Amino acid sequence: MAAGADVDIVIAGGGPAGAAAALTLAAHTTHGVLVLESSRYDGVRVGETVSPGIRPLLDYLGVTARFLADAHAPGLGTAAAWGGPVPVARDYLFTGRGDGWHLDRERFDRSLADAVVERGARLRTGARVVSVSGTGPYRIAIAADDAGHDGVEHITARFLIDATGRSASLARALGARREPVDRMIGIVGFHTLDPMHSVERNALIEAVPDGWWYSAPLPNGRIVLAFMTDADIARRERLADPAIWAERLRATDCTAARINGAVFQPELRIRSAASHLLDPVGAPGWVAAGDAACSFDPLAAMGIGHAISSGIHAARAAHNFLQSRGPILDEYIGHVAANFRRYLELRTGYYAVERRWKEKTFWKRRSGKGDE
Ligand SMILES: Cc1cc2nc3c(=O)[nH]c(=O)nc-3n(C[C@H](O)[C@H](O)[C@H](O)COP(=O)(O)OP(=O)(O)OC[C@H]3O[C@@H](n4cnc5c(N)ncnc54)[C@H](O)[C@@H]3O)c2cc1C
Structure with a gap:
């Protein structure tokens, strides 16, 4: 269990990537896992x-x-x-x-979150990660309605998984940058x-x-x-x-x-x-999963599948890091980057098929002929 920290692994974001990571850790490890989700699963969700x-x-x-x-x-x-x-x-x-x-996307995400709780991981909704500091254990500031002083409270964790979606807010607080393609x-x-x-x-x-x-x-x-x-x-x-x-x-x-x-x-x-790749996708002590790690044009319809599979792999990387075993973290980071490069080739191929409006800004940008 969490030596020198409140919890072993904090997962920020309880969408498909965060839920997949939590379910994997709950099924295959004894780490203490806390998922922090800013919403209460009551708003409209997109991508189905x-x-x-x-x-x-x-x-x-x-x-x-x-x-x-x-x-x-x-x-x-x-x-x-x-x-x-x-x-x-x-x-x-x-x-x-x-x-x-x-999918009924709200129901899908809520149902995965319910499974997370049933399998023994902790899920806190209405809890937004607002900042993170340290190099492991990390100190995480959480804004929550039910938090005591000023609505902000702090916890410490040995490992972090950023599953906050395209905002990648946790990774960016740790110095990572989003490299957008469009x-x-x-x-x-x-x-x-x-x-x-x-x-x-x-x-x-x-x-x-x-x-x-x-x-x-x-x-x-x-x-x-x-x-x-x-x-x-x-x-x-x-x-x-x-x-x-x-x-x-x-x-x-x-x-x-x-x-x-x-x-x-x-x-x-x-x-x-927007399509983007995070740089870096992780480092010793933290890793990004799902849209936080990289995101795709919805034309590819890859987002939810990638979110779940990368959540599973991020969980493995977290476990191996905490066990001080093997190069899984580096493998995962390399795999995300390679996957994103393959996707960019696919994307170029998809857009090359549509040639009716080659002079229009949207299509010109995607034909490799640059901006206007
Ligand atoms: C218009 C559109 C159409 C799409 N269509 C498809 C499609 O047809 N098929 C497909 O596969 N994909 C589609 N996608 C992509 C798909 O929705 C995403 O790839 C997928 O939701 C990524 O899952 P995720 O768990 O990584 O992130 P998200 O689903 O974005 O989940 C992130 C979670 O983190 C929470 N969160 C955010 N910030 C914080 C914080 N600071 N602290 C705590 N919690 C936080 C959010 O509330 C959310 O629950 C589409 C996307 C768009 C924009």
Whole structure:
């Protein structure tokens, strides 16, 4: 147990990466683990399409039965109007691994968090890590409603896992830097579908001059619609204005056709969807996992799978570090960087297929021809 510290391992962030790390540590080690999660799992969460490839990861974490009981919507694959106006479908059927899913994302994250508690790790919600100091043991400042003095309290930990998502706030407090590749954001809205109107159970991607649209049917008769573009383009074109966003939506071909009859709920959420690699991804005493370590263009639909698998590997690295055994931490850091390089090649390939708006800023930036 934690010699010279309050707890062995603090995990900042209880999203998929943090939960996967906590579940792995709870199942395979005796370390004292505390997950600090700033929310109370009551807000809207974004990012919902997962391929059948997620299943072995859920099996490893021992959460498949609860995942299936949560009744997420089946996902049959992705259709993309990309490089031309007619959508081309890629069904999971031909992977031989079964269907994927469109998640009720709030339920998914909450359910993983419930499993963390059931397996004996400590989870504290409404607790935001605000700063960290030291070199191990680390001193962590937590802002929480239920904290005593000034709403801030301190704890010490021997090892830290940063699973705070794209903000990588813990790693940055320790001196790491995010190396962004682009400035992509998602402007996200939810529609309630007309019960008389059936929607195909696939994700749909549609390229447009200033970016691309993504839509996917969700459980409970809803559909998520996201306009993916760059932050500066969104500002210039005022795309986060619900009226302008809806106008752009109506101007699409396949996406607008698919929501015919839907009830528009105009509250939009803006989320960073920028690709980045953290430098460094870890050091003796701490490691980043999930989006904190590196993040991907949602076009790749890799985020949740990567978050879970990197959470599992970060847990292994933490355990080995505390046992003073082997080079696992370095291997993990090298693996994340290599994975990110492979992803960048994939990303270049994806964007090279769409050539209809090569002179438009969004597409020019992704063709290697630089900015305007
Ligand atoms: C528009 C959009 C669409 C996407 N679509 C998909 C998709 O279809 N498929 C897919 O696989 N991925 C998708 N993604 C990516 C996916 O959502 C992420 O990769 C995934 O959520 C990463 O999980 P994570 O656990 O690393 O981080 P997060 O899910 O961001 O979780 C981080 C957690 O840390 C908490 N936190 C943050 N700061 C602190 C702090 N200081 N102290 C304590 N807690 C903190 C947060 O409340 C949160 O619970 C999409 C992303 C965007 C933006």
